[in-house]
Amino acid sequence: MNLNIAVLPGDGIGPEVTKQAVKALTAIASEYNHNFKFTVADVGAIAIDKHGDALPDETLELCKNTDAILFGAIGDPKYDNDPSAKVRPEQGLLKLRKEMGLFANIRPVKAYQTLLDKSPLKKHIIEGTDISIYRELTGGIYFGEKQLSEDGNTASDLCTYSREEIERIARLAFVAAQNRDHRLTLVDKANVLESSRLWRKVVKELAEEYPDVKLDFLFVDNAAMQMILNPKQFDVILTENMFGDIISDEASVIGGSIGLLASASVGDKYAMFEPIHGSYPQAANKGIANPIASILSAAMLLSHFGLHNEAELIRLAVEKSLKLNITTPDINAENDTVTTTNVGDFIEDFIFNPKDTNL
Ligand code: IPM
Ligand code: MN
Numbered sequence: 401m402n403l404n405i406a407v408l409p410g411d412g413i414g415p416e417v418t419k420q421a422v423k424a425l426t427a428i429a430s431e432y433n434h435n436f437k438f439t440v441a442d443v444g445a446i447a448i449d450k451h452g453d454a455l456p457d458e459t460l461e462l463c464k465n466t467d468a469i470l471f472g473a474i475g476d477p478k479y480d481n482d483p484s485a486k487v488r489p490e491q492g493l494l495k496l497r498k499e500m501g502l503f504a505n506i507r508p509v510k511a512y513q514t515l516l517d518k519s520p521l522k523k524h525i526i527e528g529t530d531i532s533i534y535r536e537l538t539g540g541i542y543f544g545e546k547q548l549s550e551d552g553n554t555a556s557d558l559c560t561y562s563r564e565e566i567e568r569i570a571r572l573a574f575v576a577a578q579n580r581d582h583r584l585t586l587v588d589k590a591n592v593l594e595s596s597r598l599w600r601k602v603v604k605e606l607a608e609e610y611p612d613v614k615l616d617f618l619f620v621d622n623a624a625m626q627m628i629l630n631p632k633q634f635d636v637i638l639t640e641n642m643f644g645d646i647i648s649d650e651a652s653v654i655g656g657s658i659g660l661l662a663s664a665s666v667g668d669k670y671a672m673f674e675p676i677h678g679s680y681p682q683a684a685n686k687g688i689a690n691p692i693a694s695i696l697s698a699a700m701l702l703s704h705f706g707l708h709n710e711a712e713l714i715r716l717a718v719e720k721s722l723k724l725n726i727t728t729p730d731i732n733a734e735n736d737t738v739t740t741t742n743v744g745d746f747i748e749d750f751i752f753n754p755k756d757t758n759l
Contacts, residue, residue, distance in 0.1 A: 401434045401435070401705060402435045402436075402437075403435070403436050403467045403468065403705065404437050404439070404465075404466040405425070405436055405437065405439070405466060405467065405470055406438075406439055406441060406462050406463050406466040406470070407439065407440045407441070407470045408440075408441055408443040408459065408469060408470070408471045410443050410445075410474045410679065411445045411446055411472075411473060411476050411681070412476070412678070412680050412683070412684045413473060413681075413683050414471075414472025414474065415472060416684070416685070416687075416689050416740050417689050417691040417693070418470060418471075418472040418694055419691075420694060420741070420743065420747070421470060421691065422698075423744050424698050424744070424748060424751060425470075425702075427751040427752055428707075428713070428714065428751055430752075431710075431713075434707075438470075441456075441458065442459055443455055443471075443492045443493070443496065444474035444475065444492050444493070445474070445475065445489040445679075447459065447489075447492060448489060448492075452487070453487070453492075454474075454488065454489050454490070454491045455491070455495045455496055459492075460496065463496065463500060463670070463672075464500070464670070468670075468671050468673065469500075469670070469671070469672040469673065470672075470694075471493075471496075471673065471697075472674070473674075473675065473677065473678055473679040473680070474489045474490060474678070474679055475678050477681055489679075494542060494543070496672070497538055497665060497672075500667060500670040501538065501667035501669060502537055502538065502666060502667045502670060502671070502672055503537055503538045503539070503568060503569055503666075503667050504534060504535075504536070504537060504568075504569045504572050504666050504667070505536075505537040505664070505665045506533070506534055506572075506576075506663060506664045506666070507644075507648045507651075507662075507676055508530075508533075508661075508663075509529065509530075509532075509533065509651040509655060509661065510530045510531070510655065511526040511528065511529040511530075511631075511655060511656075512655065513527075514719070514722045515655065515656040515657075515660075515722055515731065518656035518657070519654060519655070519656045520653060521653060521654060525629070525630065525631070526631060526632075526654045527632075528632055529631040529632050529634075529654050531631065531635065531636075531637060532576055532580065532636045532637070533636075533651065534569055534573040534636060534637065534638045534639070534644075535639060535640075535641065535643075535644025535648060536566075536640045536644065537641060537644075538641075539560070539561050539562075539565045539640070540560070540561060540640045540641035541558070541559040541642050543641075544557055544560045545557075546558075559593070559640075559642075560595065561598055561599065561640065563598070563602050566599050566602040567602055567606065569638065571606065572666075573636050573638040574606065574607075574609075574610040576636050577610070577613045577636040578610065578612060578613060580635050581635040582613050582614060583613070583634075583635035583636065584613050584615050584616075584635070584637075584638060585615075585616050585617070585618055585623070585635075585637050585638070586600065586603050586615065586617050586618070587618050587619075587620050587623040587637055587638070588600060588618075588619065588639065588640070589619055589620050589621075589643075590619070591619060595640070599640065603638065620639070620643045620646075620647070623637075623643075624646070624647065627647060627650050627651055627654075628653070631651070631654050648663075648676055652677075656731055657730040657731050658676065658677045659690025659728065660692050660696070660731075661675065661676040661677065661696075662693050662697040662699070662700055663675070663700070664704060671701070673697040673701040673704075675696075675697055688729050688730075688736070688739070688740065689728065690727070690730050690740070690743070691728075691740050691743050691747075692722075692727075695714060695718060695744070695747055696715070698714065699712075699714040699715055702714065713750075713751055714747070716750070717750035717754070720750055721746050721747060721750075726738055726742065726743055726746045728740060728743060
């Protein structure tokens with residue numbers, strides 16, 4: 401298969417982890433005779449420094465002319481504590497999601513058998529967890545009208561959703577549930593928010609078209625508690641933009657490290673693959689960043705194009721690295737000698753020579 405892939409490494413640890421994902425994809429291309437062409441472009445703080453724009457036109461143009469985007473991370477502390485900053489790295493990512501129509505962000509969360517002891521949560525609580533979070537990505541409070549009063553003392557962010565915006569992601573979530581354990585939970589705050597009540601109404605109506613899916617509802621505050629009390633109860637979670645942002649960071653604790661969680665952001669036309677973690681600037685260039693989230697995002701990219709065996713091989717390689725404890729210090733605190741590159745090298749070697757596929 402021929403694939404043109406735009407690589408947007410971004411800020412902080414983004415470039416280091418993305419490099420390992422590209423390495424894994426390159427190995428896959430060579431093993432399976434695919435032709436993957438990678439083109440690198442700037443986004444985020446680095447793009448602001450170089451071009452004065454978090455998403456330069458050339459980058460957006462490139463993304464619109466490729467088959468898929470591999471995204472690293474975005475953000476720089478120099479903007480975080482400056483409320484008056486006019487340009488922010490995050491704007492690059494948000495604009496990219498919006499312009500490319502990437503309305504569904506899919507975040508798989510699972511407890512790896514070999515990492516059960518690494519989570520601060522008790523083993524019997526997390527064992528067997530396998531959740532797919534469907535987070536709406538181009539609407540809600542992230543994109544509603546923003547206002548700051550002239551005296552600077554009142555601010556607001558509007559949370560708006562239309563039926564169409566809810567329906568298109570809900571359909572994807574229902575289909576995902578049909579292909580999994582047939583359970584879908586809508587997370588909202590329908591006891592308070594009008595927008596949540598619309599979500600409930602629309603999703604309830606759609607449920608009639610998917611009679612084999614058992615639909616239930618949870619208020620987001622309760623969902624946050626249930627996520628660590630009994631995560632096994634969830635199969636597919638569907639939720640709006642900001643609730644999904646928060647719930648998925650919380651869910652990452654189940655896997656033992658946020659450095660493991662990959663995601664796919666898809667729309668009608670384009671698809672982007674990115675770790676859920678941020679740019680972790682304190683760790684940049686130290687060789688301690690976990691590349692697994694980025695490598696697993698590359699596996700999601702392969703699955704997206706129907707390359708399931710290839711994706712599975714990457715996942716096997718990852719499981720093997722975890723089993724053998726070839727992991728960065730976020731997981732392997734006792735042994736901090738394994739670097740980002742070591743993990744990437746192991747995955748690459750495994751792809752070329754899958755020794756033990758019988759995990
Ligand atoms: C994420 C991130 C982004 C978000 C930030 C960087 C804008 O936290 O992808 O979860 O809030 O969506
Ligand atoms: Mn987030």
